[in-house]
Amino acid sequence: xxxxxxxDVAGSAMSAQSLRLNITASNMANADTIASTPEDAYRARExxxxxxxxxxxxxxxxxHMAGVVQSQAPVGVRHAPGHPLADDEGNIYSSNVNxxxxxxxxMSASRSFQNNTExxxxxxxxxxxxxxxxx
Amino acid sequence: MKLxxxxxxxxxxxxxxxxxxxxxxxxxxIANADTxxxxxxxxxxxxxxxxxxxxxxxAAAGAVRLARTDGAHISGGAPSGDAELLYRNPLQPSLxxxxxxxxxxxxxxxxxxxRYQASLKFLGDRFRGLRNAIKGE
Numbered sequence: 001x002x003x004x005x006x007x008d009v010a011g012s013a014m015s016a017q018s019l020r021l022n023i024t025a026s027n028m029a030n031a032d033t034i035a036s037t038p039e040d041a042y043r044a045r046e047x048x049x050x051x052x053x054x055x056x057x058x059x060x061x062x063x064h065m066a067g068v069v070q071s072q073a074p075v076g077v078r079h080a081p082g083h084p085l086a087d088d089e090g091n092i093y094s095s096n097v098n099x100x101x102x103x104x105x106x107m108s109a110s111r112s113f114q115n116n117t118e119x120x121x122x123x124x125x126x127x128x129x130x131x132x133x134x135x
Numbered sequence: 136m137k138l139x140x141x142x143x144x145x146x147x148x149x150x151x152x153x154x155x156x157x158x159x160x161x162x163x164x165i166a167n168a169d170t171x172x173x174x175x176x177x178x179x180x181x182x183x184x185x186x187x188x189x190x191x192x193x194a195a196a197g198a199v200r201l202a203r204t205d206g207a208h209i210s211g212g213a214p215s216g217d218a219e220l221l222y223r224n225p226l227q228p229s230l231x232x233x234x235x236x237x238x239x240x241x242x243x244x245x246x247x248x249x250r251y252q253a254s255l256k257f258l259g260d261r262f263r264g265l266r267n268a269i270k271g272e
Contacts, residue, residue, distance in 0.1 A: 002155045002156045002158070002159040003155045003158055003159065005159045005162075006158060006159050006162040009159065009162045009163050009166045010162055010165075010166055012166065013165070013166030013167070017169075020169075049167075049169055049170040049171065050170065051167050051170045051172075051173045060159050060160070060162070060163050061163040061166070061167055061173070061176075062163070062166060063166050063167055063169075063170055108169065109169075111237075112168055112169055112237075115165050115168065115237060115241065116165060116166060118241075119162045119165050119166070119244065122244070122245070122248045123158065123162065125248075126155075126158070126248055126251055126252065126255075129252060129255055130151075130255060133255060133258060133259055133262070134258075134259055134262040134263070134266075135259075
């Protein structure tokens with residue numbers, strides 16, 4: 001029954017989107033993190049989604065989390081000699097998180113999550129009605 | 136009088152099966168709304184139903200078939216029963232190669248679900264009719 005595949009597909013998408021939401025939360029939490037070297041500075045994490053063929057006939061396509069990559073954008077440098085974490089030159093290094101990007105990511109992830117819950121609900125209703133067929 | 140159950144159900148069982156298949160294809164599209172390089176897919180429902188009505192293997196249409204030069208050769212080609220998967224023509228594809236338009240998919244999914252329920256109702260009515268005929272009340 002192909003309607004049963006919908007549970008796998010929507011479920012994989014929901015877990016991928018919730019992971020994306022999680023990563024966004026980490027990024028926003030660490031937006032103001034300071035480090036004493038550019039290497040230690042927090043870099044924004046981004047999830048990589050991949051379409052994953054599922055089912056016997058390989059026609060339904062779930063979402064697979066291929067991995068998490070770090071943003072290559074330059075980290076922020078600030079001259080603050082009084083800061084306890086300042087290096088020899090008096091510089092501190094802030095994260096490269098872009099708050100606006102993260103907000104947009106958050107909204108997109110929550111919308112996609114909602115879409116998939118709706119698919120799940122509709123599929124469940126259809127299956128329940130199919131089970132009651134002929135009563 | 137002969138009564139074949141398949142005939143009594145007419146096309147509604149085929150329609151129901153194709154609607155279920157389409158629902159899972161559309162669910163895949165909605166699930167992959169944010170996946171780079173994913174291409175939205177769909178099936179041609181009316182063509183598939185027409186083929187099912189004609190009793191032909193549903194996957195035929197544009198599919199490439201293997202030549203059979205011996206009676207022992209297997210038929211090859213796509214397994215019958217399900218409709219052929221096509222790609223949607225994107226109106227505004229994204230820069231990352233994704234061609235899913237979430238709103239279009241949402242509308243199509245809702246409509247498909249409604250039509251699935253309609254087929255279900257027709258099928259239920261057929262069963263009720265058959266049962267009444269058997270009881271003879």
